[in-house]
Amino acid sequence: MIFRNIWVMIGLLTAGTMNAQVVDTSAIELFETLEEVQVDMDPGISLSKKSVLSKELISEVELRKAACCDLSESFETNASISASYTDAVTGTRQIKLLGLEGPYALYTRGNLQTMGGLSSVLGLSLIPGAWIQSIQLSKGPGSVVNGASAMSGQINYELRPSFTKEKAHFNLFAGPGRFEQNAIFTWKQSPRWSSNAMVHGRQQLFRWDGNNDGYLDAPLSDHVFVQNAWQHNGKNSEAQFGIKASSIKNIGGSTLYGYPTLVPIWSHELKTNRYELWAKRGYFLDGGINRSIGTQLAANYQELESYFGSRTFNAQERNLYGNLIFQDNIRDTRYTLKAGLDYNWRNLDQEIWGRNGDYNILTTGAYAEYSYVASPDGEGLSLILGQRLDYLQDFDGGSKGFYPVPRAHLKYTAGPWSFRSQLSYSYRVATLGSEYMGYMANNRSFEFYNETQESFELPVEDAITTGQSIIFTKDVFFKELQFYFDVYKTLFMNKAVFDFDNTLDSATYYYGYANGAMPYSTSIQIGGQYELIHRTMFKFAYRYQDVKQVNTATLGEYEPVLEEAILYVPHLIYGGVSYSGRKGLGFELNATYNSSQRLPTAGYAERSPAFTMLNAQFSKEGRAYGQIYVGFQNLLNVRQLDPIVGGDLPFDGNFDASIVWGPIMGRQVYAGWRYDLRFQE
Amino acid sequence: MALGAQNKFTETTIEVDGLCGMCEERIENAAYIQGVKKADWSQETHQLDLIYRSDKVALEDIIAAINEVGHDVKDHPATDEQYANIHGCCKFRDAEQRKAHGLTEEPLCKPGETHEEHHAHGDKRKH
Secondary structure, three states: OHHHHHHHHHHHHHHHHHHHHHOOOOOOHHHOOOHHHOOOOOOOEEEOOOOOOOEEEEOHHHHOOOOOOEHHHOOOOOOOEEEEEOOOOOOOEEEEEOOEEHHHEEEEEOOEEOOOHHHOOHHHHHOEHHHEEEEEEEEOOOOHHHOOOOOOEEEEEEEOOOOOOEEEEEEEEEEOOEEEEEEEEEEEOOOOEEEEEEEEEEEEOOOOOOOOOOEOOOOEEEEEEEEEEEEEEOOOEEEEEEEEEEEEEEEEEEOOOOOOOOOOOOEEEEEEEEEEEEEEEEEEOOOOOOOEEEEEEEEEEEEEEEEEOOEEEEEEEEEEEEEEEEEEEEOEEEEEEEEEEEEEEEEEEEEEOOEEOOEEEEEEEEEEEEEEEOOOOOOEEEEEEEEEEEEEEEOOOOOEEEEEEEEEEEEEEEOOEEEEEEEEEEEEEOOOOHHHHHHHOEOOEEEEOOOOOOOOOOOEEEEEEEEEEEEEEEEEOOEEEEEEEEEEEEEEEEEEEEEOOOOOOEEEEEEEOEOOEOOEEEEEEEEEEEEEEOOEEEEEEEEEEEEEEEOHHHOOOOOOOEEEOOOOOOEEEEEEEEEEOOOOEEEEEEEEEEOOOEOOOOOOOOEOOOEEEEEEEEEEEEOOOEEEEEEEEOOOOOOOOOOOEOOOOOOOOOOEOOOOOOOOOOOEEEEEEEEEEEOOO | OHHHHHHOEEEEEEEEOOOOHHHHHHHHHHHOOOOEEEEEEOOOOOEEEEEEEOOOOOHHHHHHHHHHOOOOEOOEOOOHHHHHOOOHHHOOOOHHHHHHOOOOOOOOOOOOHHHHHHHHOOOOOOO
16 A cells, blocks of 8 residues: 555656646747647637637638738638728728727737838738738737737737748739739758748739729739848757848829829829848757747838828838847746846838828837746646836937836636636837828828827827637537637727818827727627538637727817727628638638728718628649639629719818728639749758 | 447547658548548657548548558558659658658568559559
8 A cells, every 4th residue: 555655656746747847838939930830630720729818820721711912911711800991092901900900919020020110001011921821810918028019919920931841932813903923932051041032023003993983993003022031040049030121112093193184183102112120049048948048139111202192291210129038937837937128219200291290219128927837738727927117218209208018818728618818008109190091091181189280299009908718629529619709898098099070171180098088999709610511611700899989079078078980890790611622622712791880970971881791712732733723802792882082073172082991892803823842852 | 319429430540651741731631531530640650540430431441542642551552653642752661761750660661562562452442
């Protein structure tokens, strides 16, 4: 008996220590790659059970299910994110997450900040879909390590790595008047070094005016992006660095652009060049992968020249970002501490709506984050507690201050159930101009409420986010059934608001705290996926959103009131079927029902009609020829027929191309080809 | 009823030769034919875990499907023609490739002997 007890004791002890050693809180955040996505029958989208943050992994399999030409178009098979046009002339698409516009999310490439500022909205079209290996979507503010600005969530995309079996990747795409070319080349210098180069071209060559309103449905465009990235895997270190140059030229507006006309025409031109440099370095300390020191550096320069009819918008931006991250275990690998320092300097010269819109801000921050994981497979309790303290300096306006940012994430997993809860504070500096570029495509006069004549107060928006989610994952008849339900609420203290309700020829801008009227956004989503028929995945989702903003007409009153925000979809229903055959045959069908959206009160119908977008795609893959795909977008041919109000009198005050609630292009057919050239080893 | 339904499912494990993640994808995709509920191949152990409905599909059909893409199943090798279709980096019968992937044991079948052996097992999976 005694012997037996001793053996049990030893067994328990070894099990305990073994357990402690096996625990891996997924290496260093800095170099986190998404290889864990590899599952035997890749469902495309999978909700992470292990991560404490609420993460959705969108793999290349999913990205291939839609036309997917750049990051803004990568979410067509995803109900969490809605994509819409910012206006009817620039062809720029923006995404909405948790009912908030795109810039409220944080965009990172391999966990390094990439957008923001001048590229907040436009930046999404600088990431070609063919370059993306996978996307990680986290809802709600994430880790303090990545800064304080993620309000609605974090969209982390991984580009195709240079350490790969693929020597080259090619992609050609053709849509209505639109052509894209992508090429990626990898060369292996040594087992330690690798590098790749990516090239992207996109052209809109034909003048397309399906609704016969005399304005182009999609701008004529010419995009060229080039990137070169390097990776080094040392014995105890890892490094990545790269350089990227992007150039966009767009021409939109009247279909008569470039032709001699008797009357002046309304046109739009946009030229922008962006240069990016980045470097990441990580050193592993003795004693395990969980102990490391890492640095991230990024430098960006962008120049933009554009005009919208008689309104011009020119800007230059310089941005420097640096982050030093230290990570160590406390006692054993179940407890991790991350701490670090970062800075973010942004210098933006611009003129917006006839006033000086310069930004010259520096954020210096220090942070610490503690995480606990009870078990390596994510079972039981795990939590992340983070705190950062930022010092924000505004060199132009002189306003500055400390911003403490606390964040807490909790997860409890029991069998098939995972419960997550979070409570976070976040703040961000809104970039007027670029974030609201769609609002330039009109002749409204912009009134800045309570602001001085020449400039405006630095719009620092802050909000508290709460989030709750439940995920149920279980094998039913040997196939994974997944259900989820989540509720998020973002409550703003200070927010920048553009109000189009007051008159048809004006817009009111307001920033600040409106005595008790706190804008908010609530998002509730329920959904699931299951391989109901052999090799056929079924997905469904329902999303409810409630977004309120300050009614600027009541700002003069003692207690201002909230009103429903314009152009958000309160009820969304998504359904998708995806078949992937044994011999490389694929078929996708995706339908999204968008309920009616509120439009500005002056000069518009009260609400937009509800509409359903239906997309389908066929694909065939074979070793000899790669993958060929043919698809249809907007099969039901739903269109917003009047995206431009007052288009026949374009220089009149009533001209407005900023209110877009639905698709501008009707039914479209596209086709493409992808090919991977593998190394012969 | 539940019990009756359960009885139709057969769980088994077979040994399939292969090298890498690309092979894993190919093997699992090949084995996942109508009637198969789960096909999970391990790169380390070379074992393919199968769950299938025995009233709908026979094990021989699954093996034939794996052979068809060029992989050898224990006692059921692929033909040389089938094997030839396998990508260069996945030539699992090649001694050097095996070494490069850290495999020490001999391949399930050696080049040359495969053809005869295949015919000894009948030509059910001839295409």
